[in-house]
Amino acid sequence: MVSIHPELLRITDAIAHRSRDCRAAYLSRQRRTGGQQPDRQQLSCGNLAHGFAACDSTDKARIRLMESANVGIVTAYNDMLSAHQPFRDYPERIKNYVRELGCTAQVAGGVPAMCDGVTQGQAGMELSLFSRDVIAQATAVALSHQMFDAVLCLGICDKIVPGMLIGALHFGHLPTLFIPAGPMPSGIPNSEKQRVRQLFAEGKIDREALLDAEAASYHSAGTCTFYGTANSNQLILEALGLQLPGGSFVNPGSALREALTGEAAQHICKISRAGPRCRPLAEVIDERSIVNAMVVLLASGGSTNHGIHIPAIARAAGVLVNWDDLDALSRLVPLLVRAYPNGEADINHFHAAGGSGLLFSELLNAGLLHGDARTMWAETLSDYVCEPYLEQGELRWRQAAEKSLDTDVIASMSSPFDAEGGLRLVTGNLGRALIKVSAVPSSRRKIRAPALVIQSQDDLQSRFRAGELDKDCVVVLPYQGPRSNGMPELHKLTPLLGVLQDRGHRVALLTDGRMSGASGKVPAAIHLSPEAAAGGAIARLRDGDEVVIDADAGELNCLVDEHEWASRTPLASTVATDGVGREMFAGVRQQVTSAEMGASVLFTSEEGRSHE
Template sequence: MNSVIQEVTNRIIERSRKSRQQYLDKIETARRNGPHRGVLSCGNLAHGFAACSTEEKTDLTSLVKSNIAIVSSYNDMLSAHQPYEHYPAIMKQAIKDVGGVAQFAGGVPAMCDGVTQGNPGMDLSLMSRDVIALSAAVGLSHNMFDGALMLGICDKIVPGLLIGALSFGHLPTVFVPAGPMPSGLPNKEKARVRQAYAQGKVGRKELLEAESKSYHSAGTCTFYGTANSNQLVVEVMGLHLPGSSFVNPGTELRDALTKAASRQVTRLTDLGDNYTPIGHIVDAKSIVNGLVALLATGGSTNHTMHLVAVARAAGYEINWDDFSDISNAVPLLTRIYPNGSADINHFTAAGGMAMLFKELLGAGLLHNDVKTICGDGLERYTQEPFMQDGELSWRDGPKESFDTDVLATVAKPFKPDGGLSVLHGNLGRAVMKTSALRETHCRIKAPAVVFEDQFELADAFKAGDLDKDCIVVVRFQGPAAIGMPELHSLTPPLGVLQDKGFKVALVTDGRMSGASGKVPAAIHVTPEAYHGGLLAKVNTGDIIEINTETGEMCLHVDNDVLAQRKPRKANTDKHQIGMGREMFAGMRNSLTGAEQGACSLFAGQGNQHDG
């Protein structure tokens, strides 16, 4: 085992010893009452299976056949979730075929940053994760279930479902993906059109045509943002069937994997002799494995918050130092847009998850002494699924990459580190995704140009006010201020400035999404400006220095001068009313800082590392 990975794992276990034991005690207490429908009164049980068939009622009364909850994020507006429309029927039949019962326990909301980008709804995006967790918990709260199937794909949905499932950690739980859409317009061409539009060189018609060719059918977006990072991390944590993350929807193999996942959860319940609850699968080693895979593939920066919150739901405390140390220990093995020009389908064709598992396991970068939904260890995950004579089978994955421009080896990686830097200094702490940068490190010292709102930047860009070396500061974008919206719309104009030869970077207490690309962006700055962070005292013209090699993020203004400055007051009214945002005031007020997961669900349960 790699010594750094082992050391990080050990310190997570040690710092979390008390909270993890409390969690295990909680789920063991819940288990002792199961199967839970056995404690229901006749009236309770009658309500619970009133709509079931006579056969199903008999099965559920006997308490010897499993009842599996289906929790889904289906809606038919979002391409990634549209395929889930037909999953419940497929799952119910597959479970019936092996002598069990399945009930649709509940739906959870699923919103898309791609749709809400630059619009008021984006202010609800991050908070939707906690709503999803709460919704999943409500769906599982009826004491009717022996296991669960979680149907989710995109940004906040999978972390929310994970948090909700871990609150019912005594239940075996399998996550079921829907897969990416087939490849469309190449990502490099899409990025070119976006920048041309930002410069006024093409119109809205041309932009919409390019976007529609990129996002063109049912399935997950094909770039390596948070959605596909979710799928990769969940598989590495042992919660997917091997090789199931990136199989396209509407295929024979996709449906076969869905049926197999449904059957598999019935084998893990407490009614048999292979009881494997999700609370036992998701332990410190499983979480570290997820971090390793995320960083080895240049995955989404959103997980520097999501995985913190997920770990907390399982009784563990992790922080950005853990991310940083793991990033320094793992090599970058993939080039998937925005870290390259390939998409997730190209990654699969190059060797995909089986090859990735093989490389990471072979280098001692993954813990192999873990539980998964398929049993002990990760060797099964070096195999890939295929159809043979109409039946689902698995075979050994490729021994070498079919495209070394997309999927590399540990011996010859794209970079010696995982491409995530944790920055610190008088401005606080922040993270920067460096895997997609043109240079290995970001070293920039330049005057600040300060904005209180992301939309102010577009006007300054069009006026030519940013045609210079500068560090753009966009503040009051944090969790407590306005819900921490994604600021990905800033990428095209900043990319244009970069292409003109200017040295530019972004510093913000907001998010830049899993699609963070070639522009250096110090994001998730904590403490946020709204809660007294020094970011609130920065003036346009102040010199800021960012250096990922040394980990510095400093405001070069004399301390005496800073002491005399009054922090700028946030004007957040227009971000807190309308589009339902007024209903989330209580949640905004209870959100923790970015390094604590930007979470509202664990108030009063102790403090985490705050930098």
């Protein structure tokens, strides 16, 4: 057994100490619930009759006897999300698989599943982050029937996996597994897609040409193939031990994908509350597994959105993490993956180069993962250095590749792409923000330039077309935080800023909003906290103010005279708060915690305080 790196132990111990009371309260609540008789034995005859009324006679008899597992399926199926369209037939297939073991399964409920790709740059994006808490609550509603001995979650994309997991953790006495559907086959190269987007931003091609390129990229059922939030979710689920090892990136419709679905469905029955091998979710997710998730996120150059989601997931398990933890881990963990937007490869290339098994092996051998963390599938995470394959139609497991099959995609610990990980914390008189550095050249990680304050993404487009942006600048966009307008992703800014950078200008973005799981080559200090709507300093910035963003030194400052700074009145917000359903979330905007605390309404600021 490889010794755990002492700095990883120090960070984990600090999290455990900080979380002691919160974690103890969470475990006490779950043990109190789990110590009771199996859920459906508590139901009255009328309750139970309602619960199995629509089942066939065989399933009714099995549920009624209470001698075998009844699995609750929580599904995020809809056929607008390409990643979730394959889930349409999963419930019936899962039911057939569990029946082979004499068990049953029921769809406990569905959760909303919006597509950020559809809502990018639109008003609907302002509901996106808040949908995570709605999904968590919908998951809890589904499981509140208390009919189930275990849980299967069918979800993949951005807010859906974090939301389902947060909801499931409130039923932590039940074992839980996630089942993915896999990525779509590779389309046009991501570099070509980016090139076409920038040409459109410059007005050099028309909308029809842009649409052709986008359709050639997002072209079939399955997860989008760039390494954004959806695919970061999949690696994190494996690191948490909540998904089968090496199975996240097997394409939809393949024989191996079907075999993995069957294995997950039957395995959850074997570790359910109905048998002697019960493995409650609350005992699998702890500070070690949360640290493992952060390490894998950083080593792979994953989505900035997890700077918000991981604190929220951890809090649901009684574990308190903050951006200092992410920053400390990022300085310890090297960057081992180059996948778009951090490189040219897509997620299919990553999988072919060795995938999660190889990545986990490199990290475990360096003492940078807690190999003793429990998982749902194997005894510990150290068993996750394998990959699935079929032998004469039967699912088998073998040791993952010991060396990268493409060193341009997955590097070794001895020769990493970068000595440090993908996310950094920057702090100063402007507040605290995260910056993704894995795709940013080292020469561009520090910028000192005049502020250019804009009111919206469209405002930047207008200035760009007017020729006002051909200069060094830090583009500042305030009032995009959770309390202001739900913290939308600001995807429309990326092509324009990329054009300016390609023209030789030193540019950066500063905002209290989000960018995207596809945050790329332009330095962007995002998730700024405190946000403008909470009195944050970003609302005091004016055009021409000297701003310093230094990812290497962790600095975020405005170089303005203190007296002038103190005398300034914050800019007023110009964001809309109604239309497209936004008015329904007014109460949420008033109660939501900061980005660093997970931007959630599921706990109060005091309960969730993880940074003092």
